[in-house]
Amino acid sequence: MHVPHLLQQRFMDALGEFTDQPEQYAAMIRATSDPKHGDYQANCAMPLAKRLDSGQNPREVAAMLVAKLKLDDFCEPAEIAGPGFINLKLNDSFLTDSLREMLGDDRCGVHQVQTDKSIVIDFSSPNVAKPMHVGHIRSTVIGDSLARTLRFLGYPVVTDNHLGDWGTQFGIIIYGYKHFGDPEVVEANPVTELAKLYRIVNQLVEYRKAIKSLPKLKLGIEDAKQSVSQAKTDAQNAEDKQLKKASKAVAAAERRLIVAQGNLTSAEEKIATVEQDVDLGPKAEEHRTIDTDVLEETARLHRGDEENMSLWNRFLPHCKDEINRMYQRLDVQFDHTFGESFYHPMLSKVTSKLEELGLASDSDGALCVFLPEFDAPMIIRKQDGAYLYATTDLATLEYRFTEFNPSEILYVVDSRQSEHFDKLFAVADHFGLKDVKLVHVNFGTVLGEDGRPMKTRSGSLIGLESLLNDAVDRAKQLVCNPERLATFDPPMTADEQENIAEAVGIGAIKFADLSHHRTSDYRFNLDKMVDLEGNTSAYVQYSYARMQKILQNANVTEEQVADMVTKHGLEFTHAAERNLVLQLVKFEEALTTVHNDYAPNHLVDYLLKTAKAYSRFNQCCHVLKAETDAIRSTRLAIVVHCKQTLGKGLNLLGIDVVPRM
């Protein structure tokens, strides 16, 4: 059920006489912003009047158009308002018919797209062997939601977790295993032990990097200090007009100084932490070239070194186990988890093909693709012969193109990589990979409450698992407090409580993330997310539970409700009923908008609006005490279908519902 499409078809028929581009004008149909203007509005009369150049004003054009329109089978007579808006209101009978049709439909009235072409979605893509952190939330949650939504719309969706399983982090683990590892301990408890080795070596590498960066950081501070004093001198000499500008420059310079000092402090802290540690201190002393040695272990792996390959083969499954635990908890699945290593054998073919095509050329010993629209080239082979992620991405792209017959390939990746994708897509174009829509579904950064990228006090990224635990704990505190629990009959078991806390806690994090437009940065505030009031998942989940309870109290099955509707009919007796049904009819619109913008926040918005419309309905339209059978069955039908829609909508966001809370 997509009312704008329905209206557009009718407008197309009527517009034929006025223009040879009826699609363009028919597309100008919107839901109204204010119910007093009806349900939908067509805004095409104004631009059309201008285009016709016949001297008629927009209202006259609107009137002529309305005269041609055939809408009386599902709309009230159209009204012309303001400068030439055509306001449309759906018949009540159309809405009740729609409700009847959608009742008990597990597609909630949403059309199924018919296509053989797939949509490939590349998302999550963490580096294995590193613990997952807050930065992985967005790609995982947005990608999963898009996959669920597009699949529900009917597209064959192929999800691929492009794991970082071939990079430096394996050099780190291999180095750690060789120098600090105890084979027996690792064998007994691989997941935690490998994570421990990663942490130790990574800390030592960071330590070396910090030491090396000190001179530069100190220099940076001197520079910053100089700019501050320069700016201050300028400010003193400035005329009145320039004074404001000059004092701003002082403030800016001072901010830069603070940042530079912060960088130095954190480097010094890193160094001090290692040196003061009884275990790490001596290790740091012993492994003075660890930063380059780690890279050498990685290079050895890439060259096919037997020992490193066998270690890699041994470690990889354990690393995957670790991240799979997280996916299980988040309820995220992938069709494929090829990972970078899968493409390793194809890389030399990619580079030679690019050379043959004359796209790649040597520059300072590196193989580069120069693109006219970019300053910097895309480097596909380093001086030392190693390949880069650009090379892997090209191989991946070619593989997906030939293997999956895609109409679209979506990359759910951080905005910071947009230049990389711009280049990648440009090269793909030259490479002959046309007829596929390549989209960088970029997203912003998760910020802490201070507006800075979210970090722990020590400067490291916050672990994903602890974040989830915190959210679930908080959800449990709020949802399962003794005062509330006392009101439930039968009482909640410990299992049920755990279940609810998990659904509400994890749901809160996903919902909060998805509620922001993906391209914006947002501030992570656990208290607000898990709060039971406001625009939260709990609000929607709670609405669902309330509906469930009504059906339980009514003691009817959904099939019985359908029978009641057949027997007693449907009739609206309250504005809240009509509003809610109208809102429910718009489900497909919300989903297609998600597809058009690759932005799940439209679905979130839809669910909040729907839950709100339900709360209003719930306030003034008592179901069980309804005066007549017709009213009662209408309201029961609304409850059944609203429950179905909210449940489905949350499911498409990857969020669970619970029968009561």
Place this chain on the structure above:
RNA sequence: GCGCUCAUAGCUCAGCUGGAUAGAGCAACGGACUUCUAAUCCGUAGGUCGGAGGUUCGAAUCCUCCUGGGCGUGCCA
């Protein structure tokens, strides 16, 4: 330096290919519980949409410039 991106209510954020009086939540204030769970609902107050021009019948939305953030910028991913 160059490139990308952002700036909307006290706070956190929406605002769909330009459309009617710019919305929601939180916070503030005032109401509504003999309840199908008040984890709710209704109302009030709160905005020169960073600034200045331009295009248009019409601009938060498109273009230019300015201011101020964030990010990226040849061998990491």
